[in-house]
Amino acid sequence: MLKNYIKIAWRNLIKNKVFTLANIIGLTSALAVALLLVMTALFELSYDQFHENKDSVYQVYLSNQTPRGLESGTSHPAPLAPALKTDVPGIKHAVRALSDDALVTYNDKEINLDAEYVDPEYFDLFTFPAIIGNAENPLSNKNSVAISEDGAQKVFGSIENVVGKSIALKLGKEEQLFTISAILENPPSNSSTDFDIVIPFKNHPEYASNIDRWDSQFHSVYVQLEEGVTPEQFEKNTQEFTTLHYQGSIENAKRDGAVANADGLYKQFHLLPIADRRFTSFASGAAEVKRTFPYMILGIAFVIIFIVCANFINMNIALSEKRLKEIGMRKTLGAVKRQLFFQFWMESLLVFTVSTILGLVLGNLLLDPFKSLFNTRATLEHVAQPNIIILFGLSIFCITLIAGGYPALLMSRLGTLHALKGKLDLGKNRLRNSLIVLQFAIAILLISGTLVLHGQIEFMRNKDLGYNKEQVISIPLNGKKDSYRVVELLREELKGNANVLNVSGADNNLGLGRDGSTMSSMMGFDYKGRGVVTNALTVDYDYAETLDLEVVAGRTFSREFAADSLSLVINETMAKQLGEEDPLSIRIPMDDGATTYSVIGVVKDFNFQDISKQVKPLTLFMNNGWDLYYAYVKIAPQNITSSFEAVEKAWGNIEPQAEFLGSFLDDNVDRTFRREKTMATIVTSGSILGILLSCIGLFAISMLVVAQRTKEIGVRKVIGASVSSVALLLTKDFLKLVGIAFVIATPMAWYFLNEWLQNYAFHVALSPLFFVGAGLLATLIAFITVGTRTVKAASANPVKSLRTE
Amino acid sequence: MLLQLNNIFKWVQSGGQRIFLLKDINLEVKEGEFISIMGPSGSGKSTLLNVIGMLDTFDEGEYHFLEDSVHNLKEKHRSNLYKEYIGFVFQSYHLLDDLTVQENLEMPLIYKKFKGSERKAMVADMLDRFNIVGKKDLFPAQLSGGQQQLVGIARALISNPKLILADEPTGNLNSKQGEEIMDLFKQLNDEGVTIIQVTHSEKNAEYGSRIINLLDGRMI
Numbered sequence A: 001m002l003k004n005y006i007k008i009a010w011r012n013l014i015k016n017k018v019f020t021l022a023n024i025i026g027l028t029s030a031l032a033v034a035l036l037l038v039m040t041a042l043f044e045l046s047y048d049q050f051h052e053n054k055d056s057v058y059q060v061y062l063s064n065q066t067p068r069g070l071e072s073g074t075s076h077p078a079p080l081a082p083a084l085k086t087d088v089p090g091i092k093h094a095v096r097a098l099s100d101d102a103l104v105t106y107n108d109k110e111i112n113l114d115a116e117y118v119d120p121e122y123f124d125l126f127t128f129p130a131i132i133g134n135a136e137n138p139l140s141n142k143n144s145v146a147i148s149e150d151g152a153q154k155v156f157g158s159i160e161n162v163v164g165k166s167i168a169l170k171l172g173k174e175e176q177l178f179t180i181s182a183i184l185e186n187p188p189s190n191s192s193t194d195f196d197i198v199i200p201f202k203n204h205p206e207y208a209s210n211i212d213r214w215d216s217q218f219h220s221v222y223v224q225l226e227e228g229v230t231p232e233q234f235e236k237n238t239q240e241f242t243t244l245h246y247q248g249s250i251e252n253a254k255r256d257g258a259v260a261n262a263d264g265l266y267k268q269f270h271l272l273p274i275a276d277r278r279f280t281s282f283a284s285g286a287a288e289v290k291r292t293f294p295y296m297i298l299g300i301a302f303v304i305i306f307i308v309c310a311n312f313i314n315m316n317i318a319l320s321e322k323r324l325k326e327i328g329m330r331k332t333l334g335a336v337k338r339q340l341f342f343q344f345w346m347e348s349l350l351v352f353t354v355s356t357i358l359g360l361v362l363g364n365l366l367l368d369p370f371k372s373l374f375n376t377r378a379t380l381e382h383v384a385q386p387n388i389i390i391l392f393g394l395s396i397f398c399i400t401l402i403a404g405g406y407p408a409l410l411m412s413r414l415g416t417l418h419a420l421k422g423k424l425d426l427g428k429n430r431l432r433n434s435l436i437v438l439q440f441a442i443a444i445l446l447i448s449g450t451l452v453l454h455g456q457i458e459f460m461r462n463k464d465l466g467y468n469k470e471q472v473i474s475i476p477l478n479g480k481k482d483s484y485r486v487v488e489l490l491r492e493e494l495k496g497n498a499n500v501l502n503v504s505g506a507d508n509n510l511g512l513g514r515d516g517s518t519m520s521s522m523m524g525f526d527y528k529g530r531g532v533v534t535n536a537l538t539v540d541y542d543y544a545e546t547l548d549l550e551v552v553a554g555r556t557f558s559r560e561f562a563a564d565s566l567s568l569v570i571n572e573t574m575a576k577q578l579g580e581e582d583p584l585s586i587r588i589p590m591d592d593g594a595t596t597y598s599v600i601g602v603v604k605d606f607n608f609q610d611i612s613k614q615v616k617p618l619t620l621f622m623n624n625g626w627d628l629y630y631a632y633v634k635i636a637p638q639n640i641t642s643s644f645e646a647v648e649k650a651w652g653n654i655e656p657q658a659e660f661l662g663s664f665l666d667d668n669v670d671r672t673f674r675r676e677k678t679m680a681t682i683v684t685s686g687s688i689l690g691i692l693l694s695c696i697g698l699f700a701i702s703m704l705v706v707a708q709r710t711k712e713i714g715v716r717k718v719i720g721a722s723v724s725s726v727a728l729l730l731t732k733d734f735l736k737l738v739g740i741a742f743v744i745a746t747p748m749a750w751y752f753l754n755e756w757l758q759n760y761a762f763h764v765a766l767s768p769l770f771f772v773g774a775g776l777l778a779t780l781i782a783f784i785t786v787g788t789r790t791v792k793a794a795s796a797n798p799v800k801s802l803r804t805e
Numbered sequence B: 001m002l003l004q005l006n007n008i009f010k011w012v013q014s015g016g017q018r019i020f021l022l023k024d025i026n027l028e029v030k031e032g033e034f035i036s037i038m039g040p041s042g043s044g045k046s047t048l049l050n051v052i053g054m055l056d057t058f059d060e061g062e063y064h065f066l067e068d069s070v071h072n073l074k075e076k077h078r079s080n081l082y083k084e085y086i087g088f089v090f091q092s093y094h095l096l097d098d099l100t101v102q103e104n105l106e107m108p109l110i111y112k113k114f115k116g117s118e119r120k121a122m123v124a125d126m127l128d129r130f131n132i133v134g135k136k137d138l139f140p141a142q143l144s145g146g147q148q149q150l151v152g153i154a155r156a157l158i159s160n161p162k163l164i165l166a167d168e169p170t171g172n173l174n175s176k177q178g179e180e181i182m183d184l185f186k187q188l189n190d191e192g193v194t195i196i197q198v199t200h201s202e203k204n205a206e207y208g209s210r211i212i213n214l215l216d217g218r219m220i
């Protein structure tokens, strides 16, 4: 019996070769792409899920009520973690952690490793198992460090006989010897924390001087709650604790006019589940956990699958009209509903099975290009989980049931006589039309998303950031030499080069450099009885000149003034915050009045942070007691490549041991929106594929519709219709559907894109042109797809059309 | 004189050979004639009718319609010509299934770019003349075969053609219905409309003033 079904199903598929092929090609490519997208999404969602204690371990963050509103911070002072552990009930462990670089010396080799400075209990909270050495407690004493497999490979070239060896680490200005106590498995690719080496927190250069200071915040704190203790209890339990330890800054906040939160508090500790860290943004002040990116990818995968399934259902229904006579015959021969249904279902199942297999093959073939294109480290293992496979099987079952079952149901309900006559009124094709409308609504949604995303990226790329990003190279100072010395040496080395215009330095980068590190440095002080918060940047001479910052008042730091280490240059926003008519009159006492700084200049606001952020108050310091971390070299617009090589060569002479990581600032800026670019690539390819698949469907449907209307076309021509009027008549019906799709999709697209753009302080205007463009593009594509068929049909000789009876 | 065919040949190529569908057709039709074309199945009757109706092309010969030389005309002009002067009636009626009787009648007028008010008047006139006012809102499927053919003829006549071409107009009808249709043709012919019909029935052929016999694409 089954064999018979399959045999007939096979024959039918062969008979409708074009449609079967269209379906299989569509389904195969959709399944392959969906597989890859789902893989990426699941990989993103799996971030930090591997920690065994993920349900009881949290990152601590502090929300502050400030005069500017709610602000939250994950950076904490050194005494916090021990105090939490002793003073607050319900806490099993509280550990500090800080990501930083560490310069390792071993056998005269210098290597920069990603380091994680942590308290010893860190390994009780986080699952980073040791494969060799002390697995119980890798940081058992202050001089032991744990190294990852990759870290060991980098330093020793192998992981054999590494445990017990000594290495020298440069911590601050000194070198110190450490013993390797364990080799850890490399942190998995879906870990938010990535490191080569783990160092006891107490060795961090900032630790000793800040050991008791509550006002110096520089690291994260993680807690593990005792069993049965909820985060809400933790929040309650820390209220008094917070009031006690942050008394000073709470009073300042009150004085400055901050408004207490609903509980009457100015500072409140909160907990963030560690698995949420990757998806958390503090942009609005409160912690917002948004898994938009992976869900968007899942959404696109779903939508693509939907489009091909809609094609499949539509073609099946349309084709089944052709088969009415066959069905009438079968019914007169005594076929029952169930058999008819199985016949149709079997055909659908056959097509899906073939496509699934081909889709898996194709997906595997595309895996590597996909991974590099979309910049993901996901692997198929993330998809090959039993529940996902079961879910997939179930959805195929359902889709084939609908695709095969719906026409079968319609026909088996049809009276035998009706079927034999070959007329089937499928509810005026309502299902077919709604599916086409939905397909095109999705396509328009995706196209407008693509347009806006690219618009925003172009906007970010071309926006005037207030500094010269085309001509300036920034170089991370990752060597051993004193940073001021390095900048000075660079000046000397490059002095003879006419194409090098300026050299300077600062303690922070602009954009995201090749060293991949970002940081922000904030400070607060009292000015005329008011608390003021500003970003702080330590710079060397010629900073403003090197970056082409515009000076709007006063002057910048200069070698001609001996006392410039007590001078400040501020940006316009900072000047506004201080609120003086003449900013150059501002004197700011700091360190409890021990020193007084004076403002000597105001620079025009420039985007020293991500473009997604408003320009915040910024104060430039010049104090060679504070290290620089980046050198800046401005070069002439001519001979850019040779100038860059000259800079690299100079670096090699000065710091032969350290890798040259210099890069142009415009590349750095581009790197800050890598995520947007990945998103744009995914949405663009999603929309192209979506449109393509929709068109396959539309083409097939138009073919069938034209075939159905052959006689009508002939008659219309005989009674005087012109080719264009007939083509228009046929095309119009489809374009109407696209029009409806446009009306449905545009408000939705507008809403989502507007929401998304709100994430950017500076964004492209959401012009109606984006949507009109998307609509026109969809219409044009649909028109071409349908038009090729309809014009051909309309030009056919009516004598022939009428003869086919 | 309405039209004149001189040495018309039509053929198709098949396996390097010419298969003639029409061979050396010479025909002159005057205004007001009623001609019946007869011949066995496959003899080329429909082909000839389509050539006369300008729906189909021919390969050799000359065709003059009123002042125009059809063989020299571009496709566009040819279709304008037949739109203006020729109406078709088919064996299987070929009404548009999705349109009502009234809408079916209106369709050719729309294609001929008549104004809305004019169309209304002409359709009403035609419904009246064929006595089918009561059926104007019905769909073709709701009519009997005879009634459908009545609508088919009304549609062919609505824009006042000089020539009606009918390919076995009574082929799908019973003899009584057929007789009614032939009577109608006779009446139209008396009113001055030229008619060329293809028929298998001797009796129906008698309605005409002249009979043309075809055999293997040749007039005999």
Ligand SMILES: Nc1ncnc2c1ncn2[C@@H]1O[C@H](COP(=O)(O)OP(=O)(O)OP(=O)(O)O)[C@@H](O)[C@H]1O
Pocket: B012, B021, B039, B040, B041, B042, B043, B044, B045, B046, B047, B048
């Ligand atoms: N495009 C074509 N290609 C090949 N042969 C054709 C073509 N058109 C018509 N014929 C052939 O030409 C011959 C004449 O066809 P036509 O339809 O004119 O016959 P008919 O006299 O109307 O017959 P019937 O009485 O059955 O309607 C037939 O043999 C037909 O098969």
Ligand SMILES: [Mg+2]
Pocket: B045, B046, B047, B167
């Ligand atoms: Mg015929």
